[in-house]
Amino acid sequence: MLIRIDPDTDAPLFAQIADSVRADAAAGRLAPGDRLPAARDVAAALGVNVHTVLRGYQELRDEGLLDMRRGRGAVVTDAAASLASLHRDVRALAARARALGLSPDSLSSLVKEATRDR
Incomplete structure (x- = not known):
């Protein structure tokens, strides 16, 4: 999975992160049960603050696309199949x-x- 952002757009980075994950789920590149990379790893790879990544993940959690648990990380829910x-x-x-x-x-x-x- 590759999370993409464009720092030249007006869209907030956390929203771009959420949109990228949402697009991968819709395209079938993410399936229920898949784990997303740790927020720290994503933040380091994208050169953004870890809280930015967590906010994007939390937006997806609030939509029901991710289940976030301490120690387990972010896991894609069954909503990904519906989105696809x-x-x-x-x-x-x-x-x-x-x-x-x-x-x-x-x-x-x-x-x-x-x-x-x-």
């Missing part, structure tokens, strides 16, 4: 929209509208 399934659905939807000639912006607008309809 949703990712496949989204890719299929995007392919269908392309086939219909719908622009990415139009598809995005449709999805945003659908999420507001509760």
Whole structure:
């Protein structure tokens, strides 16, 4: 697993870390039961503060994607399988929209509208 950040963007580093892990789970590169690297190791590799990494991990814990326990580290939960399934659905939807000639912006607008309809 490779956690990626871009220091040149306005997005907070902890959010980029969480987004990177979320993307790996959605793409199926992380499965339930997988352990994430220790926060200290990630912080050293990325050149960021360990608390930045922990905040990203905590965001994922709050979403239910990670289980964090002292001594066990951060472990991916069963939510990763659901996220990967949703990712496949989204890719299929995007392919269908392309086939219909719908622009990415139009598809995005449709999805945003659908999420507001509760």
